[in-house]
Amino acid sequence: MSDLFDIVTSATLYAAAIRLALPIFLAALGETFAERAGLVNVGLEGMMLMGAFGAVLGSDVTGSALAGVAIGLLFAVLVAAIQGFVSINFGGDQIVCGIALNIGALGVTAFLVRAIWEGGNAPQVAGFSAFDLPLLANAPFVGVAVFQQGIFVYVALVLALISWWALMKTGWGLRMRGCGEDPLACESLGIPVKRLRWQAMLICGACAGLGGVFLALGQLLTFSDGMSGGRGFIALAVVIIARWSPMLAVPSALLFGAVEAFALRVQSSDLNVPPELMLALPYLATIIVYAIVVGRSNPPAALGRTYVRQ
Amino acid sequence: MTIERFIPALTRGAVALIGTLAVGLVAVLAAGLDPVTTLQAIIDGALGSPYAIRQSLTEAVPVTLTALGVAVAFRAGLFNLGGDGQIYIGALGAVGISLLFPDLTPALLIPFALGVGMLGGLIWGGIAGVLRAKLRLSEIITTIMLNFIAFWIVSYLVHGPLKDPGGSGYPLTREIPEAAQLPVFGDLIPSGAVLMLVAAFCVWLLLERTPTGIKIKGTGSSASASHFAGVSMSRVTILVMAIAGALAGLGGAVSLQGDQYKLGDFFSPGWGFDAVAVALIGRGTAAGTLITGIAVGALRSGIQSAQGTAEVPSSIAQILLAAAVLFVIVGNAEGAGQLVRRSWARTRELASE
Numbered sequence: 265m266s267d268l269f270d271i272v273t274s275a276t277l278y279a280a281a282i283r284l285a286l287p288i289f290l291a292a293l294g295e296t297f298a299e300r301a302g303l304v305n306v307g308l309e310g311m312m313l314m315g316a317f318g319a320v321l322g323s324d325v326t327g328s329a330l331a332g333v334a335i336g337l338l339f340a341v342l343v344a345a346i347q348g349f350v351s352i353n354f355g356g357d358q359i360v361c362g363i364a365l366n367i368g369a370l371g372v373t374a375f376l377v378r379a380i381w382e383g384g385n386a387p388q389v390a391g392f393s394a395f396d397l398p399l400l401a402n403a404p405f406v407g408v409a410v411f412q413q414g415i416f417v418y419v420a421l422v423l424a425l426i427s428w429w430a431l432m433k434t435g436w437g438l439r440m441r442g443c444g445e446d447p448l449a450c451e452s453l454g455i456p457v458k459r460l461r462w463q464a465m466l467i468c469g470a471c472a473g474l475g476g477v478f479l480a481l482g483q484l485l486t487f488s489d490g491m492s493g494g495r496g497f498i499a500l501a502v503v504i505i506a507r508w509s510p511m512l513a514v515p516s517a518l519l520f521g522a523v524e525a526f527a528l529r530v531q532s533s534d535l536n537v538p539p540e541l542m543l544a545l546p547y548l549a550t551i552i553v554y555a556i557v558v559g560r561s562n563p564p565a566a567l568g569r570t571y572v573r574q
Numbered sequence: 575m576t577i578e579r580f581i582p583a584l585t586r587g588a589v590a591l592i593g594t595l596a597v598g599l600v601a602v603l604a605a606g607l608d609p610v611t612t613l614q615a616i617i618d619g620a621l622g623s624p625y626a627i628r629q630s631l632t633e634a635v636p637v638t639l640t641a642l643g644v645a646v647a648f649r650a651g652l653f654n655l656g657g658d659g660q661i662y663i664g665a666l667g668a669v670g671i672s673l674l675f676p677d678l679t680p681a682l683l684i685p686f687a688l689g690v691g692m693l694g695g696l697i698w699g700g701i702a703g704v705l706r707a708k709l710r711l712s713e714i715i716t717t718i719m720l721n722f723i724a725f726w727i728v729s730y731l732v733h734g735p736l737k738d739p740g741g742s743g744y745p746l747t748r749e750i751p752e753a754a755q756l757p758v759f760g761d762l763i764p765s766g767a768v769l770m771l772v773a774a775f776c777v778w779l780l781l782e783r784t785p786t787g788i789k790i791k792g793t794g795s796s797a798s799a800s801h802f803a804g805v806s807m808s809r810v811t812i813l814v815m816a817i818a819g820a821l822a823g824l825g826g827a828v829s830l831q832g833d834q835y836k837l838g839d840f841f842s843p844g845w846g847f848d849a850v851a852v853a854l855i856g857r858g859t860a861a862g863t864l865i866t867g868i869a870v871g872a873l874r875s876g877i878q879s880a881q882g883t884a885e886v887p888s889s890i891a892q893i894l895l896a897a898a899v900l901f902v903i904v905g906n907a908e909g910a911g912q913l914v915r916r917s918w919a920r921t922r923e924l925a926s927e
Contacts, residue, residue, distance in 0.1 A: 371895075375889040
C-alpha cells in the first residue's frame with residue numbers, strides 16, 4: 265500500500281501524465297475545431313499515425329527534427345484534405361470516410377515502413393528532448409512535474425489559449441461555430457460554410473498530426489505499426505468530456521494522461537499486478553469517465569450531418 | 575427507363591473498381607514489383623489449386639462472419655468497430671470450453687465451444703449496445719476501447735494462467751483437442767465456410783423477411799420516424815450490437831477451431847477493421863457482404879502465398895480496402911450524385927439534339 269502512496273505522490277508521475285496527455289490533447293483540440301464546425305472526424309487516429317510516420321521519415325532523411333515536424337504535419341494535413349474533399353465537397357458520409365482513412369493510414373504506413381527502411385523497421389531518429397525551464401525547474405515538486413518538459417508542452421498550452429480565443433472570442437470563431445449549429449442559416453447570411461469547414465478540417469489535421477509528431481519525436485523517437493494505439497479515439501471522448509471547449513480539453517486530456525502514467529508506474533513497481541491488465545486501464549477509464557460525463561453534454565446541432573449546398 | 579436507372583449504379587461500381595485497381599497498381603509499382611507477375615502470383619496463390627481455394631475460404635470465414643455482423647449494425651445506423659475485440663473474446667470462450675472438456679465427443683464439443691465463443695462475442699458487442707442505448711455513449715468510441723480491453727485480457731491470460739506450460743515459451747495456449755477441431759469436407763471445403771453461408775442466409779432472412787428486420791432498417795434510415803411508429807430504439811440498438819458481437823465471436827471461435835487451434839496475442843491480423851470495410855463495400859446487404867468477404871479472403875490468402883514468388887506486402891490489402899470504401903462513399907454521396915446526375919442529363923440532352 266505504501267508503494268501505491270509513493271507512486272501517487274511522486275512528481276515524476278505528474279511529469280509523465282503531462283507528457284502522455286499531450287498527444288491526446290492535441291488531437292482533441294483539432295477535433296474541437298472540426299466538430300464545432302459541424303464535422304465529425306473519426307479519422308483522428310489515422311491523422312496521428314500519418315503525422316508520426318511523416319515525422320520519423322522527415323527526421324531520418326534530413327537528420328533534423330524540425331524537418332520531421334514539417335513532414336509529419338504535411339502528411340496529416342493530406343489525410344485531412346481527403347476527409348475534406350469527401351465530406352465537405354462531395355457530401356459523403358463523414359463517419360464512414362473517417363473509418364476508411366483510419367484503415368488506409370494503417371495500411372499506407374505499414375506499407376511505406378517496409379518499402380523505405382531496410383529490414384522493415386523504422387530507425388531511431390533525432391527528436392526533441394526535455395529541458396529545464398530557468399528558475400522554475402528547481403521549484404520543489406512542480407519543478408520536476410511541470411517545468412522539465414520538452415518544447416511541445418509549452419507549444420500545446422499556447423495553442424490551447426489561441427484556440428480558445430479564436431473559437432470563442434472572434435467573429436471568425438462565431439461564424440465557424442455557426443456552421444456547426446445551422447449551416448443553411450449561415451449560408452443564407454452569406455457566411456461561406458464550405459470555406460470555414462475546410463479551415464476547421466485542415467486545422468484539425470494539423471493538430472492531430474502534431475499529436476502524432478510528438479508521439480514519434482518527443483517520446484518513442486521511432487515509428488512502429490499502429491503506434492497511435494487508439495489515442496485518436498480517446499481524443500474523440502475527450503472532446504465530448506470537455507464539452508467542445510478548447511480550454512476544458514486540457515484537464516480532460518490530463519486525466520487520461522494521469523491514468524496512463526499511473527498504469528505504467530504500477531507496472532514497473534513492486535506491486536504484483538499483471539502488466540497486461542494495467543495496459544487495459546486507460547481504455548477502461550475512457551469508457552467510465554465518458555459514461556459519467558456524457559449525460560450533460562450538448563453537441564453542436566448540425567454535427568455529422570451532411571450539408572451540400574443545393 | 576430501367577436502363578437509365580441502372581447505368582448510374584453501374585458507372586459507380588465501375589468507377590469504384592477501376593479506382594481501387596489504380597490504387598493497387600500504384601502500390602505494386604511503388605513496392606518495385608512487376609504488376610503482371612504480381613497479379614499472376616496473387617491469383618495463383620488464391621485460386622491456383624484445391625489447397626489454395628481451401629486456404630482462401632479459411633481466410634475469408636472470420637472476416638466475412640464479422641462483416642455480416644457489422645452489416646446488421648450498419649443497417650440500424652450503428653458502427654461496430656469492435657470486431658477484433660469480439661473475435662478475441664469469442665476465441666477465448668471457444669478455447670476455454672475446448673480445453674476444459676477435452677473428453678466430450680466431437681458432436682457435443684464442437685457446437686458447445688462454438689456456442690460459447692458466440693456467446694462471448696454477443697456479450698462483448700452487447701456491452702457497447704447497452705452503453706449506447708442506456709447511456710448514449712457513441713459505439714464508435716466504446717467498441718474501440720473494448721477492443722483494447724479484450725486484447726489485453728487475452729494477452730494477460732496467454733502470458734499467464736492459460737499459457738501452455740509445455741510450449742516453447744511463446745505466449746500461446748495449449749492446442750485444442752482433436753474433438754474440438756472443425757472438419758474439412760472433401761479436403762476442400764472447411765466447415766467454417768458452410769457456417770459462413772448459413773450465417774449470410776440468416777442475416778438475409780433477418781433483414782429482408784422478418785418484422786425485426788424492418789425495425790432495424792427503419793431505425794437506420796429514420797430514427798425519429800421509427801420512434802413515432804413505436805419501435806423501441808434502445809431494444810433495436812442492443813439487439814443489433816449483440817448480433818454483431820455474436821457473429822464476430824463465432825468468427826473467432828471458427829478460426830480457433832478450424833484453423834489456428836491455439837489462442838495467442840496475434841490471433842487476429844486486423845479482421846475487425848477489414849470487416850468494417852467489407853460490410854461498407856457490400857453496402858450492408860447479406861449478399862454484398864458475403865461476396866466482398868470471400869474476395870477479401872482470397873486476396874489476403876493470395877498475397878500470403880505469393881510471398882514466395884513476389885514479395886507482396888500484406889498491407890496492400892488494407893490500402894485496397896480503404897480506397898474501395900472511399901470510392902464507394904464518393905459514389906453514393908449526395909454531392910457526387912448531383913454531379914453525376916447533371917452530367918448524365920447533359921449527355922442525354924446532347925444526344926437528343
